[in-house]
Amino acid sequence: MARIHLIIILLVISSTSSSSSSLREQEEDMIKALPGQPQVGFSQFSGYVTVNESHGRSLFYWLTESPSSSHTKPLLLWLNGGPGCSSIGYGASEEIGPFRINKTGSNLYLNKFTWNTEANILFLESPAGVGFSYTNTSSDLKDSGDERTAQENLIFLIKWMSRFPQYQYRDFYIVGESYAGHYVPQLAKKIHLYNKAFNNTPIINLKGFMVGNGDMDKHYDRLGAAMYAWSHAMISDKTYKSILKHCSFTADKTSDKCNWALYFAYREFGKVNGYSIYSPSCVHQTNQTKFLHGRLLVEEYEYDPCTESYAEIYYNRPDVQRAMHANLTSIPYKWTLCNMVVNNNWKDSEFSMLPIYKELTAAGLRIWVFSGDTDAVVPVTGTRLALSKLNLPVKTPWYPWYSEKQVGGWTEVYEGLTFATIRGAGHEVPVLQPERALTLLRSFLAGKELPRSY
Structure with missing residues (x-):
């Protein structure tokens, strides 16, 4: 632990930069405009931060500032999970980012x-090897x-705050879903440690975090998934009893x-979209370049299950990579939504959060946990089982x-x-219920309970 603290102290000293160098770095990272982008009233930045010099590990970020009062609004870091999946392909392009891809x-x-x-939203592709983030050491x-x-x-x-000192001491929150649990x-x-x-006013002024449909405890998540499948008539009584027994x-x-x-149980599921059990799936045609676009009208919002394929096309365009400062060589970078090499070789994974x-919770951070209630993969049942083991006193009863x-x-x-649950939302809550997700965010940032009436 002492060695880690020494490394961090040396890192802080070495990463302290003058205002002129910070401005230069920000100018280099500024996105003038993305290909095919409509006109907007906010600034964007993207680029790399090296997190391990000896191995050449660098993480890619994309900052989309707020169109109004960006200098006073909080900074929110968004993380997707997998492990090994892109926060730009999912969070930025399907869920909470300012743009959608046609x-x-x-x-x-x-x-x-x-x-x-x-x-102000900061999307981070992590760890190295995910999305545009890279390592020069293939074994990583x-x-x-x-x-x-x-x-x-x-x-x-720490290093990003040195490049963007205007966000130092700013209210800071972390939000993520799935394995970002x-x-x-x-x-x-x-950050808390x-x-x-440093025992002073924190540069990274963490106020709280929020986790959606997140891995929380392997025992309760898995037990909850079996309970969810049975209670939603996706598996038979016989199979459910067999799972509970064995x-x-x-x-x-x-x-x-x-x-x-x-x-x-897998056979009984059928080809349902487990991440949103009442939504259509994106079905590939035989030539694997076209898709059958099932549609689901959710009030005034039309859900398209094939949006992942659009991200694969867009972020592999050389002009997009140049605009985002992501293609650092003359060789086009192969961008994927999820790096399965990273996923399949994950080393340490804590059993329980x-x-x-x-x-x-004892440290006084603002902590919210939310669940889209149509997700069968990391379902609300598992999250509720896990949370019950915290034995926290109820402040405001269920409503x-x-x-x-x-x-x-x-x-x-x-x-x-x-x-909180989000009615009618799946694993990616803002995809199917974007307005409800925005209501959730506003209440979280304001530190207020969710609205009791309309």
Whole structure:
């Protein structure tokens, strides 16, 4: 621990730069305009921050500032999970970013529910090897894990704050989903310890974090997934009983009988979109270049399940990579939504995040956990089981909250943590319920309970 603190202190000293060099670096990272982008009233920056010199590991970021009062609004870091999936391909391009990509990957259009109306949004592709983030040491792709990711995300923030000193001491929040259920609280803990070590006004002024449909505890997440599938008529009584009998979910390895039970559950699911069980799936045609675009009209918002394919097209365009300062060589960079080499070779993964939640609720951070209620992969049932083990006193009992004159979901406020569901949303909450997600964000940033009425 002492060695880590020494490294961080040396890093802070070495990364301190003059205002003139910071301005120069910001100018180099400024995005003049993205190809096919509509005119906007906010600034954008993107580029690289080196987090390990000896291995050549550099993380890629994209900052979309707020179109109004950007100099006073908080900074929000968004992280996607996987592990190994892109925060730009998912968070920025499908969920909370200011732009959406059209079907041909040729143009961008505005997202009217973008979160940068409320905060300056910093998207980070982490760890190295994900999205545009890279390493010069190929073996790093098979050696990623929770601890190194958290440590290098902290190093990124320290060095990034040196490049953008206007965000030092600014109210700072972290939000993420899925396996970012590990990234977010682990990084929050690193920042908390870092701030305590310096015993002064924190440069990284962490106020709180929010996790959506996040991995929280492997036992309860897996048990909750079985409960969710059965309670939503996706698996038979027989298979559910078999899972409960043969699967303890207390370790990463499972018995043969448990594997058979899970195999039958998989067969019974069918080809449903597990991340949003009532939504259509994107079906590839035989030539693998066209898609059958199922449609789902959610009130006034039309959900398109094929948006991932549009991101693959757009971010592999050389002109897009040049505009984002992402293609640093003359060789076109192969961008993918998820790096499966990173995913399949993940080294250390904490079994439970609950000890970190206990530590950080005691530290006084604002902590919200939310669940889209149509996600069968990391479902609301598992999250509720895990949260119940924290044994937090109830501050405000369960009640329905409202958005756009409809029930947006349900919530309960505990001492030190708020839990909320988002009605009709899947694994990526802002995809299917963007307005409800924006209501959630506004309440979180304001430190207020979700609306009780419309």
